[in-house]
Amino acid sequence: MHIAIYPDTNILSHEAAQHIVRVAQESIVTHGRFTLALSGGNTPKKLYGLLASEPYVSQIDWNLVEIFWSDERCVSPDSPDSNYHMAQEVFLSKVPIPANQIHRTPADEADRDAASEAYAREMRNVFGTNGVPKFDLIQLGMGPEGHTASLFPHQASLHEQQRLVMPVSVPKPPPARLTFTPPLLNAAAHILFLVTGADKEEAVQAVLEGDHQPDEYPAQIVQPSQGEVTWMLDTAAAAKLKKRQ
Numbered sequence: 001m002h003i004a005i006y007p008d009t010n011i012l013s014h015e016a017a018q019h020i021v022r023v024a025q026e027s028i029v030t031h032g033r034f035t036l037a038l039s040g041g042n043t044p045k046k047l048y049g050l051l052a053s054e055p056y057v058s059q060i061d062w063n064l065v066e067i068f069w070s071d072e073r074c075v076s077p078d079s080p081d082s083n084y085h086m087a088q089e090v091f092l093s094k095v096p097i098p099a100n101q102i103h104r105t106p107a108d109e110a111d112r113d114a115a116s117e118a119y120a121r122e123m124r125n126v127f128g129t130n131g132v133p134k135f136d137l138i139q140l141g142m143g144p145e146g147h148t149a150s151l152f153p154h155q156a157s158l159h160e161q162q163r164l165v166m167p168v169s170v171p172k173p174p175p176a177r178l179t180f181t182p183p184l185l186n187a188a189a190h191i192l193f194l195v196t197g198a199d200k201e202e203a204v205q206a207v208l209e210g211d212h213q214p215d216e217y218p219a220q221i222v223q224p225s226q227g228e229v230t231w232m233l234d235t236a237a238a239a240k241l242k243k244r245q
């Protein structure tokens with residue numbers, strides 16, 4: 001695990017953009033494409049804007065990129081609460097990626113079990129596997145109570161082993177969501193956590209330096225068996241870490 005601390009969101013976002021460009025280029029050289037899962041929330045907005053601008057945008061061959069979301073709110077895709085909507089506005093509408101390589105979560109469908117299964121099927125088709133797809137990079141955030149994707153403390157989703165994607169009802173609005181499950185997160189080659197702000201300092205300390213209690217702090221569940229985990233923090237989020245990197 002690699003932990004890096006930056007003075008502010010701006011510098012952190014530039015570092016994150018460089019990291020994504022590096023993994024994208026390596027993935028394209030080694031196996032011909034780059035599979036990326038995005039998060040939602042506010043933290044990655046700056047990063048997504050940077051990826052759509054120079055010097056980053058022209059360093060990635062967007063014809064070889066496949067985009068998914070690690071969680072989505074069950075709202076219409078044009079709602080300001082939609083993770084897809086945010087990424088589309090600041091990032092995807094501005095890069096030359098073929099539309100059929102943007103895999104929006106069908107979280108607005110009434111039957112959420114069927115929507116989760118359909119998203120898992122779409123993912124398996126793209127990856128050409130019947131097993132657990134191995135994303136090149138899953139970018140995640142973390143909430144002040146330690147949730148990541150839409151895996152929240154003490155929920156059954158933390159123990160899901162069969163499904164790749166599942167519906168959940170969470171204590172943060174909007175409550176209805178679809179989320180990647182632990183086996184899918186833990187198959188990734190690279191995980192990139194972006195966490196900023198003083199309201200997350202306690203969760204950051206507990207997740208990175210506390211006892212292993214993933215039911216309490218779901219972000220601790222993310223431990224890919226063959227992948228690399230990078231945490232990018234700002235100084236406010238890292239303030240309670242005892243071991244500064």
Ligand SMILES: O=C1O[C@H](COP(=O)(O)O)[C@@H](O)[C@H](O)[C@H]1O
Nearest residue numbers: 039040041042043140141142143
């Ligand atoms: O609800 C969500 O929150 C987390 C954290 O968001 P942030 O704005 O505090 O970084 C996010 O990673 C997740 O995708 C989103 O649905």
